[in-house]
Amino acid sequence: MGFEGCFACDQHNPKGLGMRFERAGEGVRAEFCPEKWHVGWPGIQHGGLTCTIMDEALGYVVHHLGVVALTGEMHVSFLAPIRVGEWVTVEAYPVRKRRRIIDVEAVVCGKDGQIKAKCQAKMLVLSDAQKEEMGLTGLKERPTGSQLAEKSAGAERS
Secondary structure, three states, X not given: OOOOOOOOOOOOOOOOOOOOOEEXXXXXXXXXXXXXXXXXXXXXXXXXXXXXXXXXHHHHHHHHOOOOEEEEEEEEEEXXXXXXXXXXXXXXXXXXXXXXXXXXXXXXXXXXXXXXXXXXXXXXXXXXXXXXXXXXXXXOOOXXXXXXXXXXXXXXXX
């Protein structure tokens, strides 16, 4: 999936996380190891970054279901700190599919299986009108940053 410039998954974004997701049944999984510039409290990964890696997993789940959807709600439980240099795995999977809302859950675990964080989310499936308004029509894959810029520039000229 991924797109040029994505903070979480673009392998060429020098400021990004470079995450690589793989399918796991109807779900997805990826590994991540925070570095010293990913901290909130000393030596502990920032909670916003924990949310980011789960949110990216949520997006991959709905993409693999063949829809364009955005995170509408995300309820997060932080259960244990993720330390700098500690490898974790994020997994996400669909729980309930409706026409306009897909419920998805994600969990972040340490290598020892300890649950570090988890979330329940409602992914809002975009209508054709919403996709058009956002410049996301005709997506089979997420667009590149330059494709989005071109669409935006074209819409401004109209």
